[in-house]
Amino acid sequence: xxxxxxxxxxxxxxxxxxxxxxxxxxxxxxxxxxxxxxxxxxxxxxxxxxxxxxxxxxxxxxxxxxxxxxxxxxxxxxxxxxxxxxxxxxxxxxxxxxxxxxxxxxxxxxxxxxxxxxxxxxxxxxxxxxxxxxxxxxxxxxxxxxxxxxxxxxxxxxxxxxxxxxxxxxxxxxxxxxxxxxxxxxxxxxxxxxxxxxxxxxxxxxxxxxxxxxxxxxxxxxxxxxxxxxxxxxxxxxxxxxxxxxxxxxxxxxxxxxxxxxxxxxxxxxxxxxxxxxxxxxxxxxxxxxxxxxxxxxxxxxxxxxxxxxxxxxxxxxxxxxxxxxxxxxxxxxxxx
Amino acid sequence: xxxxxxxxxxxxxxxxxxxxxxxxxxxxxxxxxxxxxxxxxxxxxxxxxxxxxxxxxxxxxxxxxxxxxxxxxxxxxxxxxxxxxxxxxxxxxxxxxxxxxxxxxxxxxxxxxxxxxxxxxxxxxxxxxxxxxxxxxxxxxxxxxxxxxxxxxxxxxxxxxxxxxxxxxxxxxxxxxxxxxxxxxxxxxxxxxxxxxxxxxxxxxxxxxxxxxxxxxxxxxxxxxxxxxxxxxxxxxxxxxxxxxxxxxxxxxxxxxxxxxxxxxxxxxxxxxxxxxxxxxxxxxxxxxxxxxxxxxxxxxxxxxxxxxxxxxxxxxxxxxxxxxxxxxxxxxxxxx
Numbered sequence: 044x045x046x047x048x049x050x051x052x053x054x055x056x057x058x059x060x061x062x063x064x065x066x067x068x069x070x071x072x073x074x075x076x077x078x079x080x081x082x083x084x085x086x087x088x089x090x091x092x093x094x095x096x097x098x099x100x101x102x103x104x105x106x107x108x109x110x111x112x113x114x115x116x117x118x119x120x121x122x123x124x125x126x127x128x129x130x131x132x133x134x135x136x137x138x139x140x141x142x143x144x145x146x147x148x149x150x151x152x153x154x155x156x157x158x159x160x161x162x163x164x165x166x167x168x169x170x171x172x173x174x175x176x177x178x179x180x181x182x183x184x185x186x187x188x189x190x191x192x193x194x195x196x197x198x199x200x201x202x203x204x205x206x207x208x209x210x211x212x213x214x215x216x217x218x219x220x221x222x223x224x225x226x227x228x229x230x231x232x233x234x235x236x237x238x239x240x241x242x243x244x245x246x247x248x249x250x251x252x253x254x255x256x257x258x259x260x261x262x263x264x265x266x267x268x269x270x271x272x273x274x275x276x277x278x279x280x281x282x283x284x285x286x287x288x289x290x291x292x293x294x295x296x297x298x299x300x301x302x303x304x305x306x307x308x309x310x311x312x313x314x315x316x317x318x319x320x321x322x323x324x325x326x327x328x329x330x331x332x333x334x335x336x337x338x339x340x341x342x343x344x345x346x347x348x349x350x351x352x353x354x355x356x357x358x359x360x361x362x363x364x365x366x367x368x369x370x371x372x373x374x375x376x377x378x379x380x
Numbered sequence: 381x382x383x384x385x386x387x388x389x390x391x392x393x394x395x396x397x398x399x400x401x402x403x404x405x406x407x408x409x410x411x412x413x414x415x416x417x418x419x420x421x422x423x424x425x426x427x428x429x430x431x432x433x434x435x436x437x438x439x440x441x442x443x444x445x446x447x448x449x450x451x452x453x454x455x456x457x458x459x460x461x462x463x464x465x466x467x468x469x470x471x472x473x474x475x476x477x478x479x480x481x482x483x484x485x486x487x488x489x490x491x492x493x494x495x496x497x498x499x500x501x502x503x504x505x506x507x508x509x510x511x512x513x514x515x516x517x518x519x520x521x522x523x524x525x526x527x528x529x530x531x532x533x534x535x536x537x538x539x540x541x542x543x544x545x546x547x548x549x550x551x552x553x554x555x556x557x558x559x560x561x562x563x564x565x566x567x568x569x570x571x572x573x574x575x576x577x578x579x580x581x582x583x584x585x586x587x588x589x590x591x592x593x594x595x596x597x598x599x600x601x602x603x604x605x606x607x608x609x610x611x612x613x614x615x616x617x618x619x620x621x622x623x624x625x626x627x628x629x630x631x632x633x634x635x636x637x638x639x640x641x642x643x644x645x646x647x648x649x650x651x652x653x654x655x656x657x658x659x660x661x662x663x664x665x666x667x668x669x670x671x672x673x674x675x676x677x678x679x680x681x682x683x684x685x686x687x688x689x690x691x692x693x694x695x696x697x698x699x700x701x702x703x704x705x706x707x708x709x710x711x712x713x714x715x716x717x
Contacts, residue, residue: 045516059434065408066405066406066407066408067405067406068405069403069405070403071403072492072530073486073489074478075486076394079566079569079570081529081547084528094473094577094604095473095630096580096630096632097607097631097633098607098630099630099658099661100657101535103527104528104531105525105528107529107547108547109527109528109529110566110569110570113570115478117481118549132424136431140511141411141413141454141511144410145411145412149410151410152410155409155410155539173476173505173510173511173513174476174510174571176572177573177574179525180517180523180524180574181518181523181525186517186518188440189442189515189516190440190444190517191421191443191445191446192418192447194440194444197437210418210444222708229416229418229447230412230413232446233413233416233447233450233513234413234513235447236511236513237513237514237516237678240429240430243433243669266432267431267609270432270433270434292431292435293432293433293434293436294434295434296434307553322558324436344514
């Protein structure tokens with residue numbers, strides 16, 4: 044086990060904290076959980092546990108009622124706000140809402156850029172990620188899976204497959220011209236969380252509840268979050284005014300009514316797609332999907348002068364420009380439901 | 381499995397969202413992760429997984445490097461700020477930093493009350509909780525434990541032991557005069573997350589790194605968080621200016637140098653201690669600890685006119701008054717390190 048250079052020590056050299064320089068006035072902020080189900084466990088074995096070191100032992104009886112499937116939502120309301128509809132940020136697999144806040148190298152994240160643009164922003168952690176909590180394991184959903192740093196390095200198109208032992212030299216394996224802040228790879232890895240692959244129904248239910256809580260909204264989704272965004276828009280067209288889909292991890296099967304709907308959609312893809320067979324397949328699926336939807340637009344960043352983007356568009360060095368492209372596109376839409 | 385009334389539906393009846401009415405100006409906000417270690421797994425079995433429904437299968441190779449032991453910190457800097465030292469909020473076991481944000485019944489939480497009081501506020505999720513993520517399970521730390529709603533109802537002194545099947549009638553089992561918003565019990569349960577009991581070393585390391593990142597600070601801790609706050613103060617007296625300990629879950633063994641130090645400490649206990657043998661033991665430990673530390677003060681809320689408080693002082697209906705008592709106490713200290 045090897046201690047990494049801590050953010051504290053990294054940052055102290057230059058400045059005490061990765062302070063976000065966007066000062067702002069808020070009408071309010073807060074958080075809440077939507078959704079959730081009561082789930083009972085009846086055949087567990089009670090035992091005494093030491094909940095706190097040096098504390099008095101407590102009975103741990105696993106039998107009883109748990110809340111599972113709830114989702115954490117944190118919101119920020121700028122003053123003044125310039126848009127009637129709120130913007131909901133739905134993260135991808137293996138991450139939490141933290142991915143929208145501050146980039147791993149300490150720049151303001153999409154949350155603050157869109158707040159500065161006058162959007163009411165709602166950042167959620169998908170069910171079983173982050174502050175949403177997860178069901179007692181392994182009793183309910185079985186064990187989660189976690190992706191290694193080496194895996195996401197390649198899968199998120201930061202660079203080529205890392206041979207064993209090469210993680211320490213990751214910066215030598217990035218794709219030439221990458222916009223990903225590879226010097227902050229450990230800080231990015233710190234944002235990764237385990238995930239389950241059998242919780243899609245719970246996640247979609249919770250997102251639908253979030254939409255009911257916020258009312259009609261624009262959804263800005265990334266990777267796995269795009270799948271839920273498309274499904275939510277198909278289920279509740281009355282609550283989704285536009286979709287911005289960053290690097291969708293898949294295109295779900297959608298009803299014919301969805302294809303016929305007038306929902307404005309912007310799909311963005313980064314660079315280095317041709318380096319990954321899996322991403323080339325996804326690009327093909329996405330291209331077909333966009334061509335079948337009159338109100339969908341595919342924006343492949345390298346064709347618009349932005350080169351070097353990884354899968355993590357909101358973290359790449361060009362994230363300000365990516366956000367600007369999105370805000371410009373949103374400004375051109377007639378947003379209503 | 382029984383669907384509970386969602387927050388969305390509850391809230392829609394009265395108001396669209398649990399909007400926090402404290403408008404505020406911020407100099408900045410953001411988040412980062414401190415700490416973390418690289419951890420390698422070498423004997424896992426690679427397999428194909430469907431990461432996203434309808435997506436293209438991906439190779440899941442558990443072998444490689446993970447980040448474990450990191451801690452998520454989110455910060456809010458009010459404009460103007462009225463105190464030279466930041467305030468760090470450290471939550472208790474089974475919860476995340478969300479417990480400081482908005483109360484389960486939708487009132488502003490301690491975070492916003494202290495921001496309104498001019499404090500720079502840092503809210504963290506302890507290692508393996510919330511947005512800090514957790515190590516691949518069960519490979520590293522074994523399975524976590526989760527507490528049932530029935531257990532925390534009694535252990536957090538909201539009410540008496542709930543006989544089987546009585547959760548639906550929880551409001552009939554509260555202690556008379558409870559200040560806990562029992563109508564929001566499900567929303568409180570939604571905040572609970574699984575936890576491990578063998579991660580104390582990681583958690584303390586991460587808190588020490590947070591202190592290095594922020595510099596000298598006041599720590600406001602709850603329950604299990606108080607144990608780490610005391611240990612951190614003993615380890616880094618140069619970085620801790622005062623401790624506010626809400627319902628400490630235990631008093632750790634501390635070096636003699638700690639007893640001799642001039643650290644101002646406020647310890648708060650709520651009501652209904654006499655209903656719990658375990659809490660009576662803790663009260664005895666706490667009383668002894670305070671009597672041995674000249675600069676420690678024990679504030680038992682019922683003796684100060686605040687009755688009905690549960691273990692969750694920051695969520696009880698009286699939370700505004702509890703916060704006011706804390707801010708008044710802080711105002712009287714000469715805070716420096």
